[in-house]
Amino acid sequence: MKLKDLLAQSTVDTPIVRCWEEDVLLPTYETGEFEKNPIFLEKRVYQGSSGVVYPYPVIEKIADQPTQKSWHVVFIENQYIKVMIMPELGGRIQMAFDKVKQRHFVYFNQVIKPALVGLTGPWISGGIEFNWPQHHRPSTYLPTDFRLEEHADGSCTVWVNEVERMFRTKGMAGFTLYPDKAYIEIKAQLYNRTPFPQTFLWWANPAVAVNDDYQSVFPPDVNAVFDHGKRDVSSFPIATGVYYKMDYSAGVDISRYKNIPVPTSYMAIKSKYDFVGGYENDSQGGLLHVANHHVSPGKKQWTWGNGEFGKAWDRNLTEEDGPYIELMTGMYCDNQPDFTWLQPYEEKSFTQYFMPYQGVGVVKNATKDALINLEIQDQEVLIKVYTTGSFPHAVLTLQQNGQTRLCEHFDISPLAVKEFRLTLPGQIKAEELKLSLCSAEGRELVGYQADKPEIKPIPDPAKAAQEPKDIASMEQLYLTGLHLEQYRHATYNPADYYLEGLKREPGDVRCNNAMGLLLMRKGQFAKAEPYFRQAIATLTERNPNPYDGEPLYNLGWSLKMQGRYEEAYEQFFKACWNAAWQDAGYFNIAQIDLMQQHPETALENIERSLIRNWHNHKARALKAAILRKLNHTTEALAWIEDSLAIDAFNMGCRYEKYLLTQQETDLDELKTLMRNWNHGYIEYSLDYAEAGMWEEAISFLQLHEQEGGDIYPMVYYALGYYTRQSGQTEKAKAYYNKASQANPAYCFPNRIEEVVILESALAANPADAKASYYLGNFWYGARQYEEAVKCWETSVQHDDSFPTVWRNLALAYYNKLGQTERALQAMEKAFALDQKDARVFMELDQLYKKLGVSHTQRLEKLKRHMSLTEKRDDVYLEYITLNNMLGNHLEAQQDLAQRKFHPWEGGEGKVPGQYLLAQTELAKSAIKAGKYQEAIDLLAATTEYPHNLGEGKLPGAQENDIDYYRGIAYQALGNQEKSEFYFRKASEGLSEPAPAIYYNDQQPDKIFYQGLAWEALGNPENARKRFNKLISYGEKHLFDQVKIDYFAVSLPDLLIWEDDLQKRNTIHCYYLMALGYLGLKKYDEAKTYFDKVLKMDINHQGAHIHRKMCE
DSSP, X not given: OOHHHHHTOOOOOSSOOEEEEEEEEEEEOOBOOXXXXXXXXXXXXXXXXXXXXXXXXXXXXXXXXXXXXXXXEEEXXXXXXXXXXXXXXXXXXXXXXXTTTTEESSOOOSSBOOEEEETTEEEOOSSEEEEOSSSSOTTTTSOOEEEEEEOTTSOEEEEEEEEOTTTOEEEEEEEEEOTTBOSEEEEEEEEEOSSSOEEEOEEEEEEEEOOTTEEEEOOTTOOEEEOGGGOOEEESSEEOSEETTEEOTTOEETTBGGXXXXXXXXXXXXXXXXXXXXXXXXXXXXXXEEOOTTTOOEEEEEEOOSSHHHHHHHXXXXXXXXXXXEEEEEESOSSSSOOEEEOTTOEEEEXXXXXXXXXXXXXXXXXXXXXXXXXXXXXXXXXXXXXXXXXXXEEEEEEETTEEEEEEEEEEOTTOOEEEEEEOSSOXXXXXXXXXXXXXXXXXXXXXXXXXXXXXXXXXXXXXXXXXXXXXXXXXXXXXXXXXXXXXXSSOOHHHHHHHHHHHOTTXXXXXXXXXXXXXXXXXXXXXXXXXXXHHHHHTSSOSSOSOOHHHHHHHHHHHHTXXXXXXXXXXXXXXXXXXXXXXXXHHHHHHHHHTTOHHHHHHHHHHHHHHOTTOHHHHHHHHHHHHHTTOHHHHHHHHHHHHHHOTTOHHHHHHHHHHHOOHHHHHHHHHHHTTOHHHHHHHHHHHHHTTOHHHXXXXXXXXXXXXXXXXXXXXXXXXXXXHXXXXXXXXXXXXXXXXXXXXXXXXXXXXXXXHHHHXXXXXXXXXXXXXXXXXXXXXXXXXXXXXXXXXXXXHHHOTTOHHHHHHHHHHHHHTSOOHHHHHHXXXXXXXXXXXXXXXXXXXXXXXXXXTOOHHHHHHHHHHTHHHHTTXXXXXXXXXXHHHHTTOHHHHHHHHHTOOOOOBTTOTTHHHHHHHHHHHHHHHHHHHTTXXXXXXXXXXXXXXXXXXXXXXXXXXXXXXXXXXXXHHHHHHTTOHHHHHHHHHHHTOSOOSOOOOOSTTSOOTHHHHHHHHHHHHTTOHHHHHHHHHHHHHHHHHHTTOOOOOOTTOOOOGGXXXXXXXXXXXXXXXXXXXXXXXXXXXXXXXXXXXXXXXXXXXXXXXXXXXXXXXXXX
């Protein structure tokens, strides 16, 4: 029995719900260890926004073979649906089985087979992934907290919960099944644990199995779809233009999987409907998502495409379960990226439903209770109805212009779809028909009436932000900066816009407040203060009671972080004169009250805060602590129970319960939910520290310390700080000493409080090299490069034996200070100190490449450290590339053939690129040697990439060089028909040169080979046109001022060592000019420009290859 059938076996056949935990064996491709070095990636673009991973460690290795691995999962099942949830893999729904239709209504992948395309590395296909606070979720491959609940109505809920590290947002989702309901209800809560605004998105990401009969079901009012960032737009469902470089001008239905050959995303424009789904026309089964469209506007489809490229990704991600698409649903967002604000301590909650359905086809409207379809052909009307629960004596009515044409009473349940056919007189207009399904009690379950036909405009794509100097108005400067922050733009800096505004108007309130907030996020509390004070000065110029209290609140927070509590208290109180800031303001006031031993006053103020934000989880825990300190035990316990009913993962309240009851069962439940996760313990201990409850902060964090094992250094530093603040100086010293000796791997501080903690540690012991290193990590992650370099240089002064500090300094010296020699020395020192570090070895080789170290030297070093070279696909590919560069094409071909490559984000096209180069160069050598059939065979082998390369060929891939040489070989064999065929094929394609930034852009040498093909076809005029276009483009764009594309989706060459975009453009233009002159047989000019290219970049493979053609 197959795994998918075994796990789907029913254990429930009555109207009840079962929920249980179980260990299951799943074939799993194990991942490598976390990378111990911090990965910063400041300019990485991922899913249209910032691809920064810090403070998360990344994984960069996937096993070649699977093993049977035991996973702890949770099942939840009723008579209609069986669901498997994996708390150990991000809390995803891995299986959702329709017991009525006997089908997996969500794509079930029978193997855990990750690929390195996630934000932090591994990502798997299948199930329903929940992406927040960005896409893809940083912790998608990490464990979550979980809890099972049974309810009085017979329903069961599985809760998963996490506090993510990047923005410290707390997210939880409850998956509920009800008796006699054929849907999964998901209730989600997202909570901002920080004192400053954060942004988030939420995309639930169900995968569905697809074939040629599959189509996506978008609401009937969706007439257009956007790409990521709204950078492109297409009509829908019939596309009539160019989208993702595919020409759909003939009119192509892109709701059909079979019609999309390339990787493609599309997201619906605004719809008034609550549903989106997909349907298999062959099996007559589908998946539907329902949520209130006012908070769930996001409706998206993603596919790898049905061509060779997509099939390669199917192989990368599964064994036998075939292709899938992602049918994503966005809450509080309608695009990727599209982020919504969470104010300080704000919670946003929402509900969504996923359900299987059958027989209805293309749904016209749906609710969580029912789905309907209405189809008209000539005078015949076909109605299909499906419900997710049992509804005896349901009533279906159809009216035409107010006249009842159908009224049927019937029993209906999820076991079967109901169909009705009727013939109406005259010409039927869809908008005249009104369909309604009601329960026996008269409650409408679902209704539908078509809109009047009209031509709807297709929206324009988004426009790039202008440079700050080009923006005329102060308002647009502020709003552009805010947009860049909100959407986490990868390469544009919001500070540039705020500072331009302040240059024009130093007193501008919004730009001052925004600039101060930006600095606060980066841990620069003192630097932020003057901006807030300037904003307040402007606001209070004419009266002391401003309309907007935000700068006052932010100033209070800045002062509090500086330890100036009396001043902070005053500013917080003034901010509370404004209703919008009473929630956060009174909460901070209550913290200071408690810090100053005034629990009665603290209780008054926390009550004021809670009036404004009843679900503030941190405020609820603080109130419980205040009640405990006032000995109001009964009231405190009742309050805690109420709070846990709102959020069972309120760890502060759980610890307060234990402090009140001293019951080991309460402590055990807390510890079970905490999973001994070091970052969770630090996070909740800081809640106590913020209110000066040092004893509680210490005892809470000691729960983790008592578990033993490899303690995270920041746990000890936090304990040192807490004990120092409570006056226990000797204990603080002991903790600081433990911290400095702890394992530094994966220690990447990110919380702003950790700046204070580490600075306190350094004040106590300035010679603590590790504290300086960790603080430097924080500063670099926050893009405070001067402070980072200072900390790291201090660290190596006290201990020069730690390799990661040297490696980090190399990054800073090269990328931020432009000191290439110091960068090289530091990088070589880092590798010398740890010659087993494959990541550092890769970075060192990439630095050699940037600095123009000879190919022979680089290749020799890779050979000397072959075990490291073979550890990573990217380094091994450099080994192959160097062999290609040095003319060792047969060796490169053999090395490519013997390795199974795992594609990685940012590496697209690089492995096939070396394969194509090796095959082509070997074919050219065969032609030169008169071995024409051998050349043809070598070139024919490029038609489909070998599976071990991990990538497939994109439709329309331009391979003019390969076709040209096939033409040459056939010509030499005297086969004129095939020769002309391949010359004609080689002459096709885009003839206008372009920047060629992305891996799927046509490369400029393809135009050169078009020209050669036209010459071979006896049309020198067309050949010269192409050669001259190459020269003209190079001359025209040689002195362009180049900047990163605002809508860039991937910038792999900017991931480690900074690239000079102006230099890259100059090289590109010289290369085009050289190719043009080569085509015109002006060999001296061609040599000149090829040599210019190679002087600037000795690794330019195209210049190396074509320079030889000048001889």
